[in-house]
Amino acid sequence: MNTLTLPEPIAAYFAAEHNPEALARCFTARAVMKDEGHTYTGIDAIQAFMAEASAEYNATSVPFAIERQEGFQLVRANVTGNFPGSPIVLSYRFRLERGLIASLEITA
Secondary structure, three states: OOOOEEEEHHHHHHHHHOOHHHHHHHHEEEEEEOOOOOEOOOOOHHHHHHHHHHHHHHHHHEEEEEEOOOOOEEEEEEOOOHHHHHOOOEEEEEEEEEEEEEEEEEEE
């Protein structure tokens, strides 16, 4: 079995997917997150969105690939949960800064 090695802030993000407080600690204070056509800026906005999404979708993400693209880390993950089209493969485009996530864009 292949084990995917993720940079620490990205590994922490996936490990904490059902813990909005722990997720918030993965981001810089001014981080920007884009998901479901919306943009969330700052830890409070990101944490509130993640808490709501976790409660609504109860999604589980399993990363299976990572590549570097022009200063970003692109992670692809199988995601299952309580949403139409589950399971689905999503792309997570991370930009890291000083050991934390500075931006994250999630797309199908």
